[in-house]
Amino acid sequence: MNKISDSILEEIQNCCDIAEIVSGYIPLKKAGRNFKANCPFHHEKTASFVVSPDKQIFHCFGCGAGGDVFSFIMKQERMDFPEAVRFLGEKVGVVVKKEENPSYPQAGSFTGSLYIVNELAEKYFQQNLLKPGDSLAELAMNYLENRGLNKTALECFNLGLAVDKWDGLLNFLQKNGISQELMLKSGLVVKNANGKVFDCFRNRIMFPICNSQGKRIGFGGRIWNTVSGVNSANQPKYINSPETEVYKKSKNLYGFNQSKKFIIDKDYCIVVEGYLDVIVPFEAGIKNIVASCGTAFTSDHARILKRYTHNLVIVFDSDPAGQEATLRSLDLLIEEGLNVKIAKLESGYDPDSYVRKYGGIKFQNLVDNASSLFDYKLNLLCLKLNKLVPEEKAKIAASMLETINKIKDAILRSSYIKKLSESLMVKEELLFSELKKIKSFPTGGVDISKVSIPKIYKMSKVAEKMLMSLMFEDGGFIKDLKQIVDYDEFSDPIAKKIVRHLYEQDLSECNPIELFKQIGDTQINSFICNLLVSDMGIDNKKKSFEDCVRKIKKDKIQLQLDALHQQINRLKQSESQELMSLLKQYNELKKEQNAYETVAKKES
Ligand SMILES: [Zn+2]
Incomplete structure (x- = not known):
């Protein structure tokens, strides 16, 4: 796919005022140089959604959403980037040529x-x-x-x-x-x-x-x-x-066009099989519903729905044959990061006939009481296999671990391991080591139990934010900082990425819109927007700059000191050569750290 040219993007951006575009969707109230509103992307009572006409960006302090006018349209209209560009282009009369995105249908094509x-x-x-x-x-x-x-x-x-x-x-x-x-x-x-x-x-x-x-x-x-x-x-x-x-069957869901807005409202989607399984419940008031007509639910379907909700309730016909196969296919939804629940109909019914017989309310109850994919699968396996027989217990564990292995969130994964351990009466450690054998996702090899986040990290994050805010306001600070602080010395991974980018591009001024384009990562965008619309309360820029640099240096030393301290504790009985050298390092570092403090005291 050809890229949309930068000049076109710029032209569209120049013609679109973000405040004007946003106010087409939600009422904006003037607040100083910015506008405020209740966030369109999360429920809230007090306005935490800020639009900055100066910087042509938006940011929500509630949910963290933020970005430029294209990001806003992508989120609001649930479009991908080329769609949003085209959409805004049409509004301001800038033609985005057909060959610039061949997959997009053109009239006459x-x-x-x-x-x-x-x-x-x-x-x-x-x-x-x-x-x-x-x-x-x-x-x-x-x-x-x-x-x-x-x-x-x-x-x-x-x-x-x-x-x-x-x-x-x-x-x-x-x-x-x-x-x-x-x-x-x-x-x-x-x-x-x-x-x-x-x-x-x-x-x-x-x-x-x-x-x-x-x-x-x-x-x-x-x-x-x-x-x-x-x-x-x-x-x-x-x-x-x-x-x-x-x-394309694997890419389209029946009823989606009608149910889209209800899926957003309810923040979950009911997935059924046939046309009438959508229409009959829809008529009965259950409108957040789609069907995967004539094909299994695919990861493409999952990706479409993910733009609207992360929560799915799959309604199974009662047909027990092939249930396990279907369950296995649902693992792919977990891989997509979706939260999947299963509702089961009584024998001989599909959603269409069920709603006609019992009505919408009873169907809704069934959906409300859906069990998680994990529980459902575990139940099913325990019905089929006897968990008191060691070989069968191992089979259950293996099958469940396959599903758990697909979960990307470490905390969720360990909570499921705990559940499985309780249900099968197997030690958690044993399940973890089994899981390691089938592990396919990248973990970076970090043993979580050994990582503790020191308190000072949080404090230096404020200093880091202030420094970045200063660099955004005054490009001169980028050069100054580059000479004394390495980007690696920033503790926040997002801050680290942005600072590295600023250093490497050798920028003498920082244009946030440019940054969005260059880095183009939602987390980073949101981080930058947050910075730009926050008032960090900096009066004396030069002094703030120096204070923050010192803070970062001191904290960095503290981290080294902590690490040394641990090593020293381990060696303290041995009186070895190694211990002596570590103690020497420790004292030197401590001196260096004190020096930063002395400077700070002299200045204040
Ligand atoms: Zn929000």
Whole structure:
């Protein structure tokens, strides 16, 4: 993919005032040189969201969100970077050329045309269903009503009807000027070995499938009418559009377009299997729901949902066959950092039939009481295997450790190990050492038990922040600092990265917008924004600078002293040559540290 050129970015940035863009979404209140608002990205009662028109950035002190105008649009509109650039470009009339991001559909392009064909087809299918006085349409409507679908649901999901004809859609598309080549590419029309061209969907209830932007990309068709002469026994219950350039099964979730905003509101998403499993609960008020129609839930699906929530509740049909296989596939969701729960329906039901029989509230209860993937899997294994038999216990442990191994968060991982240890009555240490054998994620080889964070680290972080704030305000300080403090002497890893960047680029002034572009890391962006909009209360810049440098130097020595102290304690009985040399080092360092203190006292 080609990069969008810097000049285009600059042009767009110059035309977009961040305060103006943000105020299009939330009301801003003037507060000194900045604007304040309640953060759109987390719930809060007092405003901690700050927009700086001078610096053209935003930052939330509550949730840490921050960045420039592109970051804001990415977060607010849930777009990726090229989408946000295009979006803002359109607003200010800056054209971002097609070749600068070939994956993005352009009007008039081939993919753009596929959307149009699907849109036309949807219109055609809908007309068939809503045709007044038509007996087939009436029959289909009755059928849908009997399945518990009302008119609102039909409209919301744009349901339609493919009639029992070979050329219904074919003629409609032809009349609308669609070429045969394009029809074939859309998969809605097919050609047999004899060269005969005909409709792919016949005599089916049609479910249009949209992408997350609401563009039509394909259809699912369900068989319904068994009295119209079609031998339903030979027909699959559902058929779907084939994969096309715009429709990829592994990348699209049914119902997502409709449920997106409810997923954000509730901060979790219910995942089901079929079209009606989405529509029927949706109609009953459970609207944060999507389906992975016709395919297993993939890591692509996970990545799409992750932009909206990290919490999933997967509703399993009660079919026990293959449950374990499905569970194994869910490990990939854990790898994506998602928090996965499982709700199980009673035997013989799917979400559609369950809601029709028991109603939405009972379904919601089931979802509310979903168990974590860990508990669910452990239960399932314990039902199948006897944990009192050593060999079977080992099998359970191995299978559970496979799942635990996928969890990236160290604290979460150890809490699950604890749980597993209690359930299987196996020592935690033993499970940890088993886990080490299958370990595939990078840990950096640090033994957490040996790392303690000294108190002084926290104190020097304030000094580090002040120094950075000074460098942002006055580029002259970058040069001064570079001569006396190495970037490695900064304790905060993010600060270290930024300072290193400033040093290496040999900058004489620091433009935060430039920094965003150059470093482009959300953590760093948020760190910088926080600095820029905080008032560090610096009066005397030169004195603050010197104080902070001394503080950092002193703290660095203290760290060395602590390490030496530990070594000395270990050796204190031996009176060896080594001990003597360590003591000498210790005393010299202590002297050096005192020197910093003396200077500070003289000055104040
Ligand atoms: Zn916030």
